[in-house]
Amino acid sequence: DQQVKQNSPSLSVQEGRISILNCDYTNSMFDYFLWYKKYPAEGPTFLISISSIKDKNEDGRFTVFLNKSAKHLSLHIVPSQPGDSAVYFCAARGGTSYDKVIFGPGTSLSVIP
Amino acid sequence: NAGVMQNPRHLVRRRGQEARLRCSPMKGHSHVYWYRQLPEEGLKFMVYLQKENIIDESGMPKERFSAEFPKEGPSILRIQQVVRGDSAAYFCASSPTTGNDSPLHFGNGTRLTVT
Secondary structure (H helix, E strand, O other): OOOEEOOOOEEEEEOOOOEEEEEEEOOOOEEEEEEEEEOOOOOOEEEEEEEOOOOEEEEOOEEEEEEOOOOEEEEEEOOOOHHHOEEEEEEEEEOOOOOOOEEOOOEEEEEEO | OOOOEEEOOEEEEOOOOOEEEEEEOOOOOOEEEEEEEOOOOOEEEEEEEEOOEEEEOOOOOOOOEEEEOOOOOOEEEEEOOOOHHHOEEEEEEEEOOOOOOOOOEEOOOEEEEEO
16 A cells, blocks of 8 residues: 555656655644655755645755645756756655555656757 | 665675674664665565663564664564575665654665575
């Protein structure tokens, strides 16, 4: 039972354009959401997060939007850069085991120069 | 300030052998988490430990897998009698406290190959 879903395994975007990565979740008890970026042969690195009491959080080129009623969040990267090419994991915590962070399967982003 | 250190980076074991994966959390971090990434899949939670205590092991296979985080020394993930299906990347993460203002910091993982 996959509680965090990322239905696009991959995404290609031209440099300078906007990248939009989507994530859906099923557990209504989740109250905190995170995005991690992962390069090959490295561990995931924390990118940005959002609490369920907010609908938007922005950090430089990265903005996360949360739609609680739809159980949907998205990560916007503007403008996209070649160095952004990586796998992006959506993650959530809360629910029955508060400290356990549940990850989605990831979306591989390629930014084309 | 060193990050989360995992060793070895690569580990090759024959079927039936034991694998021991080590994780030293960031300085000042007393919460450790282990995740597994199977080929072409995402990160799956395995276990959450604090010093000398297992807090949540709901993601650990019932047999052959165990984890510890002793008072002194690194956290150890131990896999006994490995099988080919155990081949994966195993990531350790740490945090200083629990709660939403403590994102997990990950190590670079141990890639286990079972031949």
